[in-house]
Amino acid sequence: MKRLLPALAFLGALGGCAGPQFAGPAASIERPASEQPVVTEARRKAKVHVELGQAYFQVGRYGVALDEAKSAAAHDPGYAPAYQLMGLVNMYLEQNAVAAANFEHALKLAPGDPEIQNSYGWFLCTTGNEQAGLEQLASAARNPYYQSQTRAYANAGLCQLRLKNDAAAEVQFLRAIEMDGGNQQAIFHLASITYRRGAYEAAKQYLSILHQRGESSAESLWLAIRVERKLGDRSAEATFVQQLRRRYPGSPEYQAFLQGQYQ
Numbered sequence: 001m002k003r004l005l006p007a008l009a010f011l012g013a014l015g016g017c018a019g020p021q022f023a024g025p026a027a028s029i030e031r032p033a034s035e036q037p038v039v040t041e042a043r044r045k046a047k048v049h050v051e052l053g054q055a056y057f058q059v060g061r062y063g064v065a066l067d068e069a070k071s072a073a074a075h076d077p078g079y080a081p082a083y084q085l086m087g088l089v090n091m092y093l094e095q096n097a098v099a100a101a102n103f104e105h106a107l108k109l110a111p112g113d114p115e116i117q118n119s120y121g122w123f124l125c126t127t128g129n130e131q132a133g134l135e136q137l138a139s140a141a142r143n144p145y146y147q148s149q150t151r152a153y154a155n156a157g158l159c160q161l162r163l164k165n166d167a168a169a170e171v172q173f174l175r176a177i178e179m180d181g182g183n184q185q186a187i188f189h190l191a192s193i194t195y196r197r198g199a200y201e202a203a204k205q206y207l208s209i210l211h212q213r214g215e216s217s218a219e220s221l222w223l224a225i226r227v228e229r230k231l232g233d234r235s236a237e238a239t240f241v242q243q244l245r246r247r248y249p250g251s252p253e254y255q256a257f258l259q260g261q262y263q
Helices: 006-014 041-058 062-075 080-092 096-109 114-126 130-142 149-162 166-179 184-197 200-212 218-231 234-247 252-258
Strands: none
Touching: 041 062, 041 080, 062 080, 080 096, 080 114, 096 114, 114 130, 114 149, 130 149, 149 166, 149 184, 166 184, 184 200, 184 218, 200 218, 218 234, 218 252, 234 252
16 A cells, blocks of 8 residues: 555545446445535535545645544534545554544444445455455445446455455456446556466456556556566567666566566
8 A cells, every 4th residue: 555656545545247246235325425515604614624635635745634624524523524534544644443433433424425435445455354345345336326436346356356356356347447448447457367367468458458548657567568478579578678667767666577577
């Protein structure tokens, strides 16, 4: 988690095809609290503070983000997104007990809120409670009012990877790109999964989609190098090596290339 950029960590937390998509109980279906009508001045002020806190969180100003969340709760103690934001900040600061209490309080205030369920589900997945996390993510993904269902599916895929279940993870990443074909995280992990399975042409196709959109990272370029090596295309391999050397010379991936650690 430490290698994630704060903005990407925030977007992930906010936010294949046979058999049941998820296990887990059915939940009440509600619109996200952040999208519900503002009917009081206290709620309006709380919403403004949360939106400001989210902006600070995305640029790594965690203390300020936490202050804004607390200000929101002071204006309107019943505004669930304020406690969700507190949970996200404390999760990133690794204050896990506090974060859990924040998320649980948010869900008490808004039991069927898919944004909070997605955040809490990802928190549970990253703190060793993957099955409970998958249940929260299931509820978020099933909610028709949730505009970011792709995030819940992608987070479920990541959660399954933590359980070392590539097959289940692939199902969830495929659902994520079904909801949003531009979900870069899902596309990259589908490439990784198919590479590990030995389906190198499929991995190449996923990476091609990713790179055609200009979304190349050290991780994706290093994976592309290994894919082309497996396929025996030394010209394509050299092209990706050049890009990795030029753009990410200090990355662990480039160091792995220099040391010949292809596996």
